[in-house]
Amino acid sequence: MEPVKNTFNEVFFEKLTDTISKYDSKFSKELFLTKVLTEEWDGYELKERMHHITKCLHDTLPKDYETAIGILMKVASKVTFKFGFAPMIFPNYVELYGLDDWEFSMIALEEFTKYSSSEFAVRPFIIKDANKMMKKMTEWASHDNQHVRRLASEGCRPRLPWAIALPAFKKDPSMIVPILELLKNDREEYVRRSVANNLNDISKDHPKLVLEIAKRWLGESKETDWVVKHALRTLLKSGDSDALLMFGFSDPKYIDVTNFQIHTKKVNIGGTLSFSFQLQKNKEIDEKVRIEYAIHFIKANGQLTKKVFKISERILTSHCEDINRNHSFKVITTRKYYPGQHKVSIIINGVEKVVGEFELIKSF
Structure with a gap:
């Protein structure tokens, strides 16, 4: 581009x-x-x-x-x-x-x-x-x-x-x-x-101010419902419980993340991270879930910084569901990548369920 x-x-x-x-x-x-x-x-x-x-x-x-x-x-x-x-x-x-x-x-x-x-x-x-x-x-x-x-x-x-x-x-x-x-x-x-x-x-x-406004606006019209959802995206990604509850995402205590696998333990800068996991529901009633993953990127000073990416929102009806995901490390102008040990975690309704590691390496 x-x-x-x-x-x-x-x-x-x-x-x-x-x-x-x-x-x-x-x-x-x-x-x-x-x-x-x-x-x-x-x-x-x-x-x-x-x-x-x-x-x-x-x-x-x-x-x-x-x-x-x-x-x-x-x-x-x-x-x-x-x-x-x-x-x-x-x-x-x-x-x-x-x-x-x-x-x-x-x-x-x-x-x-x-x-x-x-x-x-x-x-x-x-x-x-x-x-x-x-x-x-x-x-x-x-x-x-x-x-x-x-x-x-x-x-x-x-x-x-x-x-x-x-x-x-x-x-x-x-x-x-x-x-x-x-x-x-x-x-x-x-x-x-x-x-x-x-x-x-x-x-x-x-x-708190934005949550108060959101509660007033939610349900007023389909237009305001869309505005509220888009306005709360940062709070939703940060796992704010009030924001999540506003859209029906409760404590995921009856949902487990199992068989979490990182298929590319070493990823070239410019390459792709591949991982998969299973969602297991331990309750008979259907659960509304917000499924996300986070990449914990290494910064220039060696510290990690977390960025959350949404996979989907859905009603979880089956007891077990397989999910596969790829994350690109293509070089872009808005982010600089640093080689070293990174982390990837799976988040359900704002709660980090499992964490794994992979190594980002320079491509030659």
């Missing part, structure tokens, strides 16, 4: 510069591209490229902020989601240069998010004046456009990936909750997913 940073490619630049030229007769395509495509360009990662392009736009568009934004608002409707991440340069312009022009910047962010997303760009405004910005985002939560409604939730996530942190909201998320209440039954799954992700962020710092 091609890196996301390569969405800033020749096709994108041609479309961007040609469109700007239609609305700004003084814009120099050649000067802009010269400023962008420096010797350092190839070494820039995704957000570095975005910030660099935005600064080059600032250097080549009219110096007056509102004039420049006026041009970019016309351009943005022609350079849209089909270019992937690349149109994020438009809200990024507001983030870098519009903090002191609040009213006009709000108009721009609302417009730009329809064609990309202003989720990163709203955060400096939240940090500067949370009350004012959250009041605006509450308005956006009732907007006709689904992308604007999603922004109301996504922009205030306490732990939004790749974005600047919102430490005040990590400490106290009370300003976020009313917005999530407005959006929990949104007609678009795209928006409801953001609500769930926001609650999942909050659960990492305030699990």
Whole structure:
């Protein structure tokens, strides 16, 4: 898969510069591209490229902020989601240069998010004046456009990936909750997913608050049921008993994990771990089970860190059931593997039942 940073490619630049030229007769395509495509360009990662392009736009568009934004608002409707991440340069312009022009910047962010997303760009405004910005985002939560409604939730996530942190909201998320209440039954799954992700962020710092919200929402509608399940995924994976009980996963005292076998005791980095086990039910009634496994990865300092992976959720009707699983150690950009003794464990309804070891080795 091609890196996301390569969405800033020749096709994108041609479309961007040609469109700007239609609305700004003084814009120099050649000067802009010269400023962008420096010797350092190839070494820039995704957000570095975005910030660099935005600064080059600032250097080549009219110096007056509102004039420049006026041009970019016309351009943005022609350079849209089909270019992937690349149109994020438009809200990024507001983030870098519009903090002191609040009213006009709000108009721009609302417009730009329809064609990309202003989720990163709203955060400096939240940090500067949370009350004012959250009041605006509450308005956006009732907007006709689904992308604007999603922004109301996504922009205030306490732990939004790749974005600047919102430490005040990590400490106290009370300003976020009313917005999530407005959006929990949104007609678009795209928006409801953001609500769930926001609650999942909050659960990492305030699990009791999220469980209270989940209990209120559960059963209200099929939409809120989905939101709650997705929002509690971190608590479910951590084995939180209250979260598990909410979905009918009780203490698995009548379920045993037997015949646990690790078929690949040595796994090459880039290879596959293979293991199997049996579930045995020691009670006549059917049991609702959440079946997971955890890989205990070695970190750079030699300590182990656990990551949980779901196998399935089901009603266990038979007394004995065989389960086989493979886990890939294919090299990926989001995780670095270190050779040495790892562990794999089987988890039933949040309870770790059995643990085994395998060795991860370098491939040559």
